[in-house]
Amino acid sequence: MTDAWQRYQQWLVHLPDLDLYLDASRMAVDEADVHRLAEPFDRAFAAMEALEAGAIANPDEQRMVGHYWLRDPQRAPSPDIREAISGGLQAIERFAADIHLGRIRPPEAERFTHLLAIGIGGSALGPQFVAAALAPDQPSLAMHFIDNTDPAGIDRVLAALQERLPTTLVLVTSKSGGTPEPRNGMLEVREAFERQGLDFPPQAVAITMPGSRMDQLAEQQHWLARFAMHDWVGGRSSELSAVGLLPAALQGIDIRGLLEGARRMDASTRLRDIRRNPAALLALCWHCAGEGRGSKDMVVLPYKDSLLLFSRYLQQLVMESLGKERDLDGQVVHQGIAVYGNKGSTDQHAYVQHLREGIPNFFATFIEVLDDRSGDSIEVEPGVTSGDFLCGFLLGTRQALHENGRQSITITIPRVDGLRVGALIALYERAVGLYASLVNINAYHQPGVEAGKTAAAAILALQARVLEALKAAESPRSLQELAADANAADRVETVYQVLRHRAANDPGIELSGDPASPDSLRFRHRQPALRS
Numbered sequence: 001m002t003d004a005w006q007r008y009q010q011w012l013v014h015l016p017d018l019d020l021y022l023d024a025s026r027m028a029v030d031e032a033d034v035h036r037l038a039e040p041f042d043r044a045f046a047a048m049e050a051l052e053a054g055a056i057a058n059p060d061e062q063r064m065v066g067h068y069w070l071r072d073p074q075r076a077p078s079p080d081i082r083e084a085i086s087g088g089l090q091a092i093e094r095f096a097a098d099i100h101l102g103r104i105r106p107p108e109a110e111r112f113t114h115l116l117a118i119g120i121g122g123s124a125l126g127p128q129f130v131a132a133a134l135a136p137d138q139p140s141l142a143m144h145f146i147d148n149t150d151p152a153g154i155d156r157v158l159a160a161l162q163e164r165l166p167t168t169l170v171l172v173t174s175k176s177g178g179t180p181e182p183r184n185g186m187l188e189v190r191e192a193f194e195r196q197g198l199d200f201p202p203q204a205v206a207i208t209m210p211g212s213r214m215d216q217l218a219e220q221q222h223w224l225a226r227f228a229m230h231d232w233v234g235g236r237s238s239e240l241s242a243v244g245l246l247p248a249a250l251q252g253i254d255i256r257g258l259l260e261g262a263r264r265m266d267a268s269t270r271l272r273d274i275r276r277n278p279a280a281l282l283a284l285c286w287h288c289a290g291e292g293r294g295s296k297d298m299v300v301l302p303y304k305d306s307l308l309l310f311s312r313y314l315q316q317l318v319m320e321s322l323g324k325e326r327d328l329d330g331q332v333v334h335q336g337i338a339v340y341g342n343k344g345s346t347d348q349h350a351y352v353q354h355l356r357e358g359i360p361n362f363f364a365t366f367i368e369v370l371d372d373r374s375g376d377s378i379e380v381e382p383g384v385t386s387g388d389f390l391c392g393f394l395l396g397t398r399q400a401l402h403e404n405g406r407q408s409i410t411i412t413i414p415r416v417d418g419l420r421v422g423a424l425i426a427l428y429e430r431a432v433g434l435y436a437s438l439v440n441i442n443a444y445h446q447p448g449v450e451a452g453k454t455a456a457a458a459i460l461a462l463q464a465r466v467l468e469a470l471k472a473a474e475s476p477r478s479l480q481e482l483a484a485d486a487n488a489a490d491r492v493e494t495v496y497q498v499l500r501h502r503a504a505n506d507p508g509i510e511l512s513g514d515p516a517s518p519d520s521l522r523f524r525h526r527q528p529a530l531r532s
Helices: 003-010 031-036 038-052 067-071 079-101 122-134 151-160 162-167 180-195 213-221 242-251 255-268 278-289 310-322 352-357 386-403 418-438 447-472 479-485 492-505
Strands: 012-015 020-023 114-118 142-146 168-173 204-208 225-228 297-302 324-326 332-335 339-341 362-369 407-413 509-512 522-525
Touching (some): 012 278, 020 278, 031 038, 038 067, 038 278, 038 418, 067 255, 067 418, 079 242, 079 255, 114 180, 122 142, 122 242, 122 310, 122 418, 142 151, 151 162, 151 180, 162 168, 168 180, 204 213, 213 225, 242 255, 255 278, 255 418, 278 362, 278 407, 278 418, 297 310, 310 418, 362 386, 407 418, 447 479, 447 492, 447 522, 479 492, 492 509
Parallel strands (some): 114 168, 204 225, 297 339
Antiparallel strands (some): 324 332, 509 522
16 A cells, blocks of 8 residues: 555545545645644634534624524524524525516516626625536526626626616625625616616615615615525625525525535534544645645635636635734734635646746645536547546646645535535635634634725715815816815825826816826816716
């Protein structure tokens, strides 16, 4: 028996009820690491048990963290929460069935044919990942997304739906109801409806917290339906809530399979045994590879086209959860693991050269899918199919990296279906939670994101002052003059950047001077600005 084969068997976890394998044999972990981290893992397991029991796991926001209850409501800490989960799931299934059967229909057609989801962050990434992975070739409703406040991107989506808006169902997802990106998307889509003489509310569905601004708006305007988001579910772990289940069900995806796969994975990752618990084993590998401080990046390489978006989904889950300046004791630690990746074998022709021979500042995670396709395959060479090539590329790349001292994890599933996609989501949610406990950080808040939102709001407030000063000016004004007029003399650079953008889009702003020398520029307002 070779050492490599023996190590492979020692560091391989197989979950029979999911037929999922996790191979950590090509990571630099050993029994000494298991013993060294035994006590921190005991604390991590205890913290996870407390979280699932309803503890205030996010002390910054004084809220519970309950996404695990979504796939096993009986574990929720109160009857009200259990009923909210079960009742919400039944409401989703009833609504989707009514849409599919035409019992709920648009005002001017027999059936809805298209689905437009408006959201940001986890409210978009999760549904996009699941749609790409699991949507049938002929979905019940064809799926489209607006996941940014980019006007050109919004126009592209609306152009594709131009003739189909009368049969398009619109989902607007915003937990607070005040997040700018989904609000802007909703306003743009509503305007597109009005341009075609269509009434927006009968084709609009809100997914938001009860009582939020969006919930109140949807109620006042008599939107078609409202589905609840819960205070105890964060955006990056919301895919198995109404956020992800409603668009999935409307496409005809097996949402019960998603929930069951996550439930089974949750059961397997509650074990207080690092070697037999796949989430704990992942957390161990991440900790050892990055020396407990994220010194190595995570490169995610799914070898299946339908899993293309898995690395983007994990970017938010891992990086927003673990990228923290301070630990739970208030000490500056600058924790986090950077995530990037795409799909194999496509990207073997892009950055595998760097992975094998460049800076060794990463570990790889290969996602292997055993089933090639639903039917038979032709031989592209004698005795070799296209799927054999894909398998060969994965195993060959894994070996080539290993031979040059690059570490890797391999996760193998039999096929891409609801059961396994739900399991992958749950596996990484648990691994993130356990790892966060190991490095003593809060995985469930995002102060950096809030800081970015606050800074953006300040920029828009500054823009309003600058535009007001520009309209009031009787003659062309320099950047320094406008900055002083807007009480922003110390922010000339930002004033310049704001005006450069507005001048490119607002015919009411005229500028003169040499753009290569911003100090020479003069700005004048000559007609009413863009309508709001």
